[in-house]
Amino acid sequence: SRARMKLAFDQVNLKFQEVFKKLFGGGEAELIFVDSDDPLEAGLEMLAQPPGKKLKSMDSLSGGEKALTATALIFAVFLTNPSPICVLDEVDAPLDDANVERFCDLIDEMSENVNTKFLIITHHALTMSRMDRLFGITMQEKGVSQIVSVDLNTAEKFRKLA
Amino acid sequence: SRARMKLAFDQVNLKFQEVFKKLFGGGEAELIFVDSDDPLEAGLEMLAQPPGKKLKSMDSLSGGEKALTATALIFAVFLTNPSPICVLDEVDAPLDDANVERFCDLIDEMSENVNTKFLIITHHALTMSRMDRLFGITMQEKGVSQIVSVDLNTAEKFRKLA
Amino acid sequence: MDFKKLRISNFKSFVDPVEISIGEGLTGVVGPNGCGKSNLVEALRWAMGETSYKSMRTNSMDDVIFAGTENRPERNFAEVSLVLDNRERNAPKEYNNEETIEVTRRVERESGSAYRINGKDIRARDVQMLFADVSTGARSPSLVRQGQIDELISQKPEQRRRILEEAA
Amino acid sequence: MDFKKLRISNFKSFVDPVEISIGEGLTGVVGPNGCGKSNLVEALRWAMGETSYKSMRTNSMDDVIFAGTENRPERNFAEVSLVLDNRERNAPKEYNNEETIEVTRRVERESGSAYRINGKDIRARDVQMLFADVSTGARSPSLVRQGQIDELISQKPEQRRRILEEAA
Numbered sequence A, B: 001s002r003a004r005m006k007l008a009f010d011q012v013n014l015k016f017q018e019v020f021k022k023l024f025g026g027g028e029a030e031l032i033f034v035d036s037d038d039p040l041e042a043g044l045e046m047l048a049q050p051p052g053k054k055l056k057s058m059d060s061l062s063g064g065e066k067a068l069t070a071t072a073l074i075f076a077v078f079l080t081n082p083s084p085i086c087v088l089d090e091v092d093a094p095l096d097d098a099n100v101e102r103f104c105d106l107i108d109e110m111s112e113n114v115n116t117k118f119l120i121i122t123h124h125a126l127t128m129s130r131m132d133r134l135f136g137i138t139m140q141e142k143g144v145s146q147i148v149s150v151d152l153n154t155a156e157k158f159r160k161l162a
Numbered sequence C, D: 001m002d003f004k005k006l007r008i009s010n011f012k013s014f015v016d017p018v019e020i021s022i023g024e025g026l027t028g029v030v031g032p033n034g035c036g037k038s039n040l041v042e043a044l045r046w047a048m049g050e051t052s053y054k055s056m057r058t059n060s061m062d063d064v065i066f067a068g069t070e071n072r073p074e075r076n077f078a079e080v081s082l083v084l085d086n087r088e089r090n091a092p093k094e095y096n097n098e099e100t101i102e103v104t105r106r107v108e109r110e111s112g113s114a115y116r117i118n119g120k121d122i123r124a125r126d127v128q129m130l131f132a133d134v135s136t137g138a139r140s141p142s143l144v145r146q147g148q149i150d151e152l153i154s155q156k157p158e159q160r161r162r163i164l165e166e167a168a
């Protein structure tokens, strides 16, 4: 219904602004409805202003800035309606180390506040070092996946061996 | 004309197979025309078989395997008709360390055989360490890009400072 | 409901049966390109009742069954079980007496999928409802597939609105 | 023709004039997200005659002009020069006597772009021909934009064929 959608929009928008500031270490962002006044018809647009830059639509942001802004939306929806499991498949791929640190800080914080289990697939050594535990998947036999449990030193080597 | 297109297809296909084997350390690949017998109408499809796996279309490959196969096509076209400058903007982002090594081996080899200058934008420390020189771009003043020349040690720190 | 374990056999590249226990907090999954990390996530979504073969990167639902390698023959079935802890007693009433709930999905070549909860045959819809009741499911926005962030960026605004419907 | 230098002023985030010499072999470009790496590549493609503002991530060609920050006012023009070494004498005949060829593109707000080669006004077509003759140009398949690999993967086969036309 229209009222529920409007409520969801307001709640997610609030979280989006909070999460954006945490991921970018400042700046401003907001969600807006476009193309129609009816929340059941309208489109969803993200306005983002990284710290020290002018507010713009997503188009003129960099590859990493866009990915971080879209991640802020995903997390805002998640925080509005937390689910028992959250899986992130190489969401940190386009990010530089400073953004990866803030990304990990936020996941840490979220995992303390909600009763959710996180599965995080990554190639970033920095993200690996922030996990509570690591699973490695190998294909010693070509085409056949095996699962091994790894500690961080092995994961470091793992990256090298890959 | 039809004859030129057929010739280009044959030449690029040959290079595609060579480059694919180098990037994957083995396996097989080939280009095929689909949807029409006329090379001026047909579509171009890539078949790829990473080492030890079954030959499949691109769809069932992993994220990194797809990126590596598409990169093989780009390099095959480049080698068929080399240009004085080649720019690669974060092409290595989805790759693990073993594939990044092979990617760098190939670029090294190409740059020795053709008289081409390469500009390679990357966040991978491994790729940085394989460059002849490094330029850093910073925004000490928010929103204003400055260029600095960096040596590898600084680049390593650069990644941390980012 | 607490996601405890995932048991996979013959699903995509997991031809040898594996069992993963999902611990508290943050679990990292690492490995080289093409080793099976995204396949693992698909096994989870498949067990939760995913019906679109496109979002499983396949051309038909049978393609999730191990297709064989140079040294191993293809298999004729795939099965994934998801073990949930129901100590908090928040499952739908027909299963709420159970301490653990085991959701199993099995597909046999050319004869479709079948679902079971704790050994009893059930419909796909029942499985989907079980997970929807605890704000999750195969299409949950918190199961972020590889490349989905890029999709979200390039989508048109009215497609992007759909993510809000999950939060509503 | 040998790409020697790129001079940029007021182009996107490069409000302070910069000059980059392009050395032999492999030059890495590094820096944090949003610092201007892809802008640099766009400056190069723009100087070579790129006409599509969409592929420059803008809504109009004026958007390449520095738009201002909290501390700096917006500018009213942008200019990029590409300095080429012509010792091999493989430039088109009207410029072939010159030792170096400097291609400059300049845009002023609301009055469009103008091109110059070694100070003389020329048309966009002439610039495009200059680069096409040495197998390069703003649309060259060897200038791989960020995200272009993903585009190549998700394109339909008949769109993908276009890359062969560059090699023909």
Ligand SMILES: Nc1ncnc2c1ncn2[C@@H]1O[C@H](COP(=O)(O)OP(=O)(O)OP(=O)(O)O)[C@@H](O)[C@H]1O
Residues within 6 Å of the ligand: A143, B050, B053, B054, B060, B061, B062, B063, B064, B065, C011, C012, C013, C031, C032, C033, C034, C035, C036, C037, C038, C039, C040, C063, C064, C065, C066, C067, C068, C146
């Ligand atoms: N039905 C199947 N039977 C056997 N193997 C399969 C099947 N479907 C997919 N695969 C294999 O799984 C591999 C892809 O695995 P997956 O996408 O999980 O890799 P990944 O670890 O996520 O890699 P990346 O880091 O590149 O994203 C493919 O190479 C393919 O050969």
Ligand SMILES: Nc1ncnc2c1ncn2[C@@H]1O[C@H](COP(=O)(O)OP(=O)(O)OP(=O)(O)O)[C@@H](O)[C@H]1O
Residues within 6 Å of the ligand: A050, A053, A054, A060, A061, A062, A063, A064, A065, B143, D011, D012, D013, D031, D032, D033, D034, D035, D036, D037, D038, D039, D040, D063, D064, D065, D066, D067, D068, D146
């Ligand atoms: N006309 C303009 N004036 C001023 N700044 C601009 C202009 N156009 C774009 N920018 C700025 O350039 C930044 C993007 O730069 P760019 O895309 O080159 O980053 P990048 O270094 O490639 O980052 P990433 O590693 O995330 O890909 C944006 O944050 C935007 O603010």
Ligand SMILES: [Mg+2]
Residues within 6 Å of the ligand: A089, B062, B063, B064, C037, C038, C039, C146
């Ligand atoms: Mg993957």
Ligand SMILES: [Mg+2]
Residues within 6 Å of the ligand: A062, A063, A064, B089, D037, D038, D039, D146
């Ligand atoms: Mg970029």
